[in-house]
Amino acid sequence: xxxTQTQSTEQEWGxxxxxxxxNWAHNGKKDKVANxxxxxxxxxxxxxxxxLKIVKLITGPSANYAVVLDIHGAAYIFxxxxxxxxxxxxxxxxxxxxxxISPTSLELKEGVKFVDGAxxxxxxxxxxxxxxxxxxxxxxxxxxxxxxxxxxxxxxxVTGPWLKDPEVKIIQVTAGHTFSLFLTSTGQVYAAGSSExxxxxxxxxxxxxxKAGKVTFDLEVPPRLVQGFTDKKIxxxxxxxxxxxxxxxxxxxxAWGYAGYSRLGLQDQVNRLVPTIVPHFAGxxxxxxxxxxxxxxxxxxxxxxxxxxxxxGKFKLTGDGSTGQAxxxxxxxxxxxxxxxxxxxxxxxxxxxxxxxxxIMTVGFGQGAVxxxxxxxxxxxxxxxxxxxxxxxxPLSGIDVIDVAGGAFFSLFLAxxxxxxxxxxxxxxxxxxxxxxxxxxxxxxxxxxxECEKCEQPYHLFCLDxxxxxxxxxxxxxxxxAQEADGGVDHPFLxxxxxxPRPRNRLQSALERVQASSGDAPGPAAPGSAAANSNSRKGSxxxxxxxxxxxxxxxxxxxxxxxxxxDREGSSAVGEFRLVxxxxxxxxxxxxxxxxxxxxxxx
Ligand SMILES: [Zn+2]
Ligand SMILES: [Zn+2]
Numbered sequence: 001x002x003x004t005q006t007q008s009t010e011q012e013w014g015x016x017x018x019x020x021x022x023n024w025a026h027n028g029k030k031d032k033v034a035n036x037x038x039x040x041x042x043x044x045x046x047x048x049x050x051x052l053k054i055v056k057l058i059t060g061p062s063a064n065y066a067v068v069l070d071i072h073g074a075a076y077i078f079x080x081x082x083x084x085x086x087x088x089x090x091x092x093x094x095x096x097x098x099x100x101i102s103p104t105s106l107e108l109k110e111g112v113k114f115v116d117g118a119x120x121x122x123x124x125x126x127x128x129x130x131x132x133x134x135x136x137x138x139x140x141x142x143x144x145x146x147x148x149x150x151x152x153x154x155x156x157x158v159t160g161p162w163l164k165d166p167e168v169k170i171i172q173v174t175a176g177h178t179f180s181l182f183l184t185s186t187g188q189v190y191a192a193g194s195s196e197x198x199x200x201x202x203x204x205x206x207x208x209x210x211k212a213g214k215v216t217f218d219l220e221v222p223p224r225l226v227q228g229f230t231d232k233k234i235x236x237x238x239x240x241x242x243x244x245x246x247x248x249x250x251x252x253x254x255a256w257g258y259a260g261y262s263r264l265g266l267q268d269q270v271n272r273l274v275p276t277i278v279p280h281f282a283g284x285x286x287x288x289x290x291x292x293x294x295x296x297x298x299x300x301x302x303x304x305x306x307x308x309x310x311x312x313g314k315f316k317l318t319g320d321g322s323t324g325q326a327x328x329x330x331x332x333x334x335x336x337x338x339x340x341x342x343x344x345x346x347x348x349x350x351x352x353x354x355x356x357x358x359x360i361m362t363v364g365f366g367q368g369a370v371x372x373x374x375x376x377x378x379x380x381x382x383x384x385x386x387x388x389x390x391x392x393x394x395p396l397s398g399i400d401v402i403d404v405a406g407g408a409f410f411s412l413f414l415a416x417x418x419x420x421x422x423x424x425x426x427x428x429x430x431x432x433x434x435x436x437x438x439x440x441x442x443x444x445x446x447x448x449x450x451e452c453e454k455c456e457q458p459y460h461l462f463c464l465d466x467x468x469x470x471x472x473x474x475x476x477x478x479x480x481x482a483q484e485a486d487g488g489v490d491h492p493f494l495x496x497x498x499x500x501p502r503p504r505n506r507l508q509s510a511l512e513r514v515q516a517s518s519g520d521a522p523g524p525a526a527p528g529s530a531a532a533n534s535n536s537r538k539g540s541x542x543x544x545x546x547x548x549x550x551x552x553x554x555x556x557x558x559x560x561x562x563x564x565x566x567d568r569e570g571s572s573a574v575g576e577f578r579l580v581x582x583x584x585x586x587x588x589x590x591x592x593x594x595x596x597x598x599x600x601x602x603x
Contacts, residue, residue, distance in 0.1 A: 013053035013071050014402050015417060017043040018427065020345075020376030020410035024080045024092045027064050027409040042380040042395035043413055044427035048096045048496050049076060051454045051477045051485040057405035057412045060175060061297040061346045062121035062241060064408050065093070073113020074489040075101040075126060079407075082124045082137025085153035096428065097495030103128055104490055106155055113489075120175025121241075121408075126155065131169020133158040133182060141178040142221035145192035158182075160190055160223040174239035174295075176257075181244055182223055187233030189246060190223035197242050197258035198273035201226035205273065227274045228254070240295035245302075246275055251289025253281040253302055261326035263313030265300050268328070278302075280310070280330045296344035302330055307338035309351055315344075316388060337363065345406020348376050351390075352401050360400045362413065365390040376411045399424065422475060431456050434501045438478065439463035452478035455502045 019040045021027045052070045059066040065079025076098040077086055084091035086099060093099050103112045108128055117126040122138030134155040135144035142148045145158040162168045162184050172183040179193030179200060191200040196217045198205060202225075206218030229246070236247040243257030243264060254275035255264035262269055265278050281290045281302060292303040299313035299321075310330035316322045320331075337353040340360065344350075347366055355361035364377040366387040377387055380395045396413065398420030405412045415421050433456035436443050440463050449458035450468070453475045461468040464479070477485065480502075484493060497503070 011055050011071055012402060012416075013055045014414035015421065016046045016049045016052075016054050016057070016068055017396075017399075017401075017413040017415050017424070018046045018095065018410060019043045019378035020407070022095055022410060024064060024078075024094075027080070039375045040410075040427060041375060041378070041383075043378040043393075043411075043424065044429075045415075045421070045424050046095060047426040047428060047431070047454060048078075048098055050426060050475075051481040052076070053485060054414055056116060057403050057414055058117045058119050058124075058126075059345075059405045059407035059410075059412060060119040060121075061295075061344050061406060062177065062408050063119035063124075065119065065124075066405070066407060066410075066412055067117055067119060067124060067126070068098075068412070069114050069117075070485075072489045073103055073115065073129065074493075075114045075117075076493070077101065077124075079410075082120075082122050083151060083153045086136065094495070096498060098493070100493035101155065102489035106134060106157075108132075116172060118173045118175040118180070118239075119407075120180070121177055123152075123175055123180070125158070125173040125175055125180060127170055127173060131171065131185065133160070133170045133173060135180075141194035142219040143176070143179050143193035145180055145182070145190075145221060145223045147221055148219060158192075158223070160192075161225070162188075162190065172237055174237050174244065176239040176244070177241045179239070180223075181226070181237045181239055183234060183237045187229070187235065187249070189226040189229055189234050189237055191226050192221050192223040194219055195273075198271045199239075199242055199244060199257040200224070201228070201244065201256045201273070201275050203227050203274050226256075229275065236293055238293045238295040238300075240299065241297045243295065243300070245293040245295060245300055247290045247293045247302075251281065251286065251291065251305060253278040253290040253293060255300060261298050261314035261323065262328040263298050263300055263326070265302075265312030265327070265330045278330070292339075292342070294342055294344055296349065297346060299327075299344070300330070301342065301344065301349075303339045303342060307340075308332055308336065309339050309342060311349075315349065319388060337361075341402070341404055343404045343406045345376055345411055346408040348406045348411060349390075350377075350393075350404045350406055350411065352404060359398065360402070362393045362396045362399075362401045362404065363390045364393050364411075376406065376409060378411060378413075395424075417475060426453075428496070428498070431496055431498060432501045433457050434504075437463055438504055450476050450478075452476065452481050454478075454481040455497065457502055 019042055021039050049068065054068050055071050056069040065077060065081050067075050067077045069075055078093045078095045078098040080092055081087055087093045088099060103114055104110060113129040114126050115129050117124065123144050124136050126134045135146060135158050136152050136155045139146055139149050139152045144152055145160060146152060146156060160182060162170065169185040170182050171185050174181040176199055179191060182190040194217050195202060195206045200220050207215050210216050233249045234246045235249050238245045240263065246254045255266060255278055256272040256275045259269045259271045264272060265280065266276060281288060287305050289305050290302045291305045291307065294301045296315055299311055299315040301309065301311045303309055310332055312327045312330045314321065314323055314326040321327055340352045342351040348364060350362065350364045352360050352362050364387065366377050378393050378395060379387065400416040400418060401413045402416055403414035437449060437460045438457045439459060447460045447462055449460055451458050454477055457478055459478055484491060
């Protein structure tokens with residue numbers, strides 16, 4: 001029912017879908033086969049977050065984790081986080097138990113939200129609605145923008161020169177391997193970290209000879225202004241592993257940093273130490289200027305003002321765009337469709353485009369004819385082996401994807417609730433649940449039970465407060481799961497109950513907490529309490545539907561709205577998941593993290 005409460009003033013939100021590798025401890029490692037959590041071959045609704053109104057997906061081509069932001073401004077992180085301190089027990093955060101980080105836990109004042117961020121391989125940044133930046137993770141090269149230290153274990157505020165002017169906010173950040181960029185509301189760009197390939201755009205690599213064959217690089221901290229933009233207004237920034245792009249308000253595109261595979265789109269492999277204008281988007285014809293920018297690990301992408309998708313660098317393993325034939329300048333690489341949103345994962349590219357039959361179509365292509373790399377495209381178990389050309393992601397047919405984010409080994413989609421979304425399977429497909437009503441404890445012979453879309457726990461229509469006469473249309477969440485989603489940044493967020501049905505007392509304690517905080521006026525008896533269970537209360541409510549499990553089962557099969565109680569035995573099949581071997585074959589010169597000294601061997 002949360003879905004029907006959407007107001008016109010509300011920020012656009014959706015539900016999180018996930019596909020690809022979710023074996024966080026072993027993603028990208030050779031021992032993955034032996035530790036088989038199956039990969040998800042097509043997008044599933046991520047059940048743990050299925051009740052939340054999500055507004056932003058944050059992951060990246062080198063990130064084995066994700067952060068998503070909800071409509072209240074809280075952050076939820078899962079995967080292998082950049083700092084083990086973010087996890088509650090092991091160094092992995094299960095997708096079934098995302099960790100909630102509220103702005104108030106960082107002592108931001110009430111009402112301040114997390115609004116954006118960036119996910120690098122080893123560090124993550126979040127932006128709050130007051131323009132502050134918070135960083136966490138690897139800081140060996142000062143890439144977070146804080147003084148050099150092995151690790152920033154918990155989110156810590158980044159103190160940059162922009163703080164001198166209280167009017168200036170940070171509105172966008174990027175996270176490369178060894179550096180970060182910070183875009184201010186005044187259109188200036190700051191950079192922090194290591195500049196061995198010119199990533200910081202400050203005109204130097206900061207290289208110093210230590211001894212024969214060994215050099216060290218100056219690390220830039222606190223963040224320092226990127227050169228060349230003082231008379232311009234930059235409106236967007238993007239970073240790959242070792243290079244960056246910027247877009248100004250006139251649509252000019254600038255590139256700098258490491259130029260291997262011609263990823264800067266400047267027709268050569270010469271590193272640029274300062275932002276360099278990309279001629280392709282600098283013509284007099286305004287329509288050919290840049291509209292949006294993004295970076296793959298070794299590629300650059302510009303969506304031009306005609307909404308065309310142009311790519312430079314290496315983004316495939318074979319053929320055009322591969323190691324041998326990297327696009328040295330920006331090429332129109334995919335079907336000529338108008339791009340709404342685009343994202344790059346480790347080996348994947350996604351874009352959304354208007355669907356000719358209405359709504360939004362999601363399109364993807366992988367790095368090459370390497371089956372192992374196509375899982376995170378979410379093309380489904382029956383898809384062909386190659387996605388060198390962009391193709392529609394069929395399992396998302398009819399689903400309006402409003403945001404997409406490619407991770408290193410997995411992909412996330414943000415889907416607006418509609419009928420097609422309701423038909424999509426959740427992951428995990430099954431969670432244990434009770435057969436008796438969570439309020440009165442009676443079985444479904446007493447009346448129709450609704451089953452929560454998230455926790456699967458049953459509730460009689462007449463046991464709800466207020467009671468329902470009919471099965472509601474669309475997704476339905478139980479009082480606890482609805483409260484969890486609507487309760488704001490400080491409401492507790494509980495992991496999925498996977499081993500046993502969600503305990504009854506969690507609902508009661510959650511409601512009691514809410515009642516306790518809503519003043520001392522005596523409220524109605526909490527569902528599940530002795531009063532609620534009394535015969536008089538039960539007797540006062542009349543089931544509006546005849547208890548008849550046979551007819552109900554039949555009506556579910558013929559397509560009544562989701563949310564009615566379904567046959568749990570039938571929904572427990574897990575045969576669709578396949579374990580697929582995964583190898584990583586991205587030939588990228590690595591900058592060794594964890595070492596202050598970086599080999600100067602020629603690449
Ligand atoms: Zn009941
Ligand atoms: Zn529930």
